[in-house]
Amino acid sequence: MMVVAATVRGVLRRAAATRQTAAIPPQPSIVATGMLQAQRHGFATSSSTASKDNSTTTTTATATTSAAAATAAAAAATAEKPVSVTINGKPCQASLGQTILEVARDNNLFIPTLCYHPSLKPVGTCRLCLVDVGGKKTVPACVTGVQDGMNVLTHTKEIEDEVQTLLALLRARHPMKCATCPVNGQCEFQDLLMRYQVEEPAFFGHEDRKSAVGRTHDHSSPAIQLDLDKCVLCTRCVRACQEIQGMSILGIASRGPYESVSPIMGKEIADTPCISCGACTAVCPVGAITEVPHLFKVLHLLEGDFTHEDLTRDEITRLGGMPTVRHHLTRARQVKTMGDVCGAQQAKAGIKVEEQSPSSPQSTSAAPSTKQPSASNTTSAAPETSKSRLRRPITIVHTAPAVRVTLGEAFGMEPGSISTGKLVSALRAVGFDYVFDTNFTADLTIMEEGTELLERVRTGGVFPMMTSCCPGWISECQHLSVV
Structure with a gap:
């Protein structure tokens, strides 16, 4: 018997070794x-x-490719296997590998969620998508796969109470500034509060959010702004930065009441390799991370609320006061005299030109003059405080080539229809002085690129030569260490 056992063990060892060798x-x-x-x-x-x-x-x-193809085919066959699921009494057809939330959305059944996004991997952190599958406790629908014959309940009394409690706790730490929020009317959190009729909890009221890095607002970036008082810790922005762009600029800092989203090492956004792609702003369910708005600045500019001096000072200060930027902004933002309303504005301000001192720095000549200034030089004769009211910057807008085609679809035109005339007319009606097509700018760019290429060829410059109109792409190339 011992000999037989030893022989059997030897055969099994050789068979196992053969299988391992074949698998490699x-x-x-x-x-x-x-x-x-x-x-x-x-x-x-x-x-x-x-x-x-x-x-x-x-x-x-060949062997590696064949193995990968076989694995992919097996996974696809498993994922496409049909299963029958019942959600709230409604029979639903699903595929093995889908989650309960995906099947519910495919069948127009509502399940609340904040952390889920179809472009990101599900994590189940918000716990709002809890459903009853017949077990002892509820499970998150976004990370729970369907099984054949599964019976799912999404709106039991227990689940409704849990969702309302979670929303009430989130609301207690959320500043209710909906009227001035950039995403007012498009906020997923706002929609859930309305759907479940969640009032502000009377037992604690609002509590300001604490931050592990000592600040909850970040306006350092010219493209993205953070208002972490509104953050619901869904981690969508963190996952989008990691999974979509691969930059990993954002992360979760600290734990407990100080847990918050923060740029790496507690830095400001402007001090990180952020490429300003906007992926985080696109997936944020609230107004915690948004693009820097310029709509109201443009409206104030068109309405004359911005003086030339204020606009130049504010913009140059925000852009860092670079000499090249200062030079180009000063030349580009020329001022024009509003001659037709000059007299009315002078009368409203109580300005009397004849009372100006001969030694005033605004005088056009050193000697006093008894001649009444004409409308063309009224601006130079007025005091500085009034001169800023009589002029505004020239407003220019330039459109990308794709805009004149895509804009038509928003107004019911056939896809591919060109709406250049309507676009220009609308912009001029709003109040812009000039409207340019970026095609002209593209021609100028090509001339500059050609000049730079010839210079590199002549002097033995660095190759390859790459260029892009996308500032995010340029920022990424400047931070290759994190790519």
């Missing part, structure tokens, strides 16, 4: 690997060795 794809030999590296570095090799190396590499690549 053939690997290139050490010699072949060395020859490959030598070839990459420019060393010559014999034809026989190179042929053997190529055949080994081809065999390895």
Whole structure:
């Protein structure tokens, strides 16, 4: 019996070894690997060795590709296997591998959620999508896969109470500034509060959010602004930065009452390698991370509420006061005199031109003059406080080539219809002085790029030469260490 047992054990060992050997794809030999590296570095090799190396590499690549294809086919077959699920008494057809939330949305059944987004991996952190599957406790629908014959209940009394309690706790730490919030009317949290009729909890009221980095607002970036008082800790922005862009600029800092979203190392957004792609703003369910708005600045500018001096000072200060920016802004934002309303504005301000002192720095001549100033030089004769009221910057808008095509669809035109005339007319009616097509700017860019290319060819500059109109792409190239 001992001999038989030993023989059986030996056979099993050899069978196991054979299976393990068969499971491992053939690997290139050490010699072949060395020859490959030598070839990459420019060393010559014999034809026989190179042929053997190529055949080994081809065999390895073929085996790896076949294994990957078989695995993908098996996964696809498993995922496409149909299963029957019942949600709130409604029979639903699903595929094995789908989650309860996905099946519910495919069948127009509502399940509340804040952390889920179809472009991101589900994590189940908000706990608002809890459903009853017949077990002892509820489960999150966004991370729970369907099973054949599963019976799901989404709106029991217990689940409704849990959702309302969670929303009330979130509301207690959320500043109710909906009237001035950039996402008012498009806020998912606002919709849930309305749907479940969640009032402000009377037992604690509002509590200001604490931050592990000592601040809850970040306006350092020219493209993205953070108002973490409104954050609901869904981590959508963190996952979008990691999964969509691969930058990992945002993360979760600290725990407990100080838990908050923060840029890496507690820095401000402007001090990080952020490329301003806007992925975080696109997935945020509230107004915690938004694009920097310029709508009201433009409206004030068109309405004359911005003086030339204020606009130039504010914009140059925000842009860092670079000499080149200052020079171009000063030349581009020229002022024009509003001659038709000059007299009315002077009368409203109580300005009397004849009372101006001869030594005033606004005088056009050193000697006093008894001649009444004309309308053309009234601005130069008025005091500085009034001169700023009589002029405004010239407003210019330029449109990208795609805008004149895509804008038409929003107004019911056939896809591909060109709406250049309507676009220009609307912008001029709003109050812009000039409307340019970016095609002209593209021609100027090509001329500059051609000049730079010729200069690099002539002087032996760096190649390849790359260019882009996207500031995010440029920022990414400037921070290759994090790509």
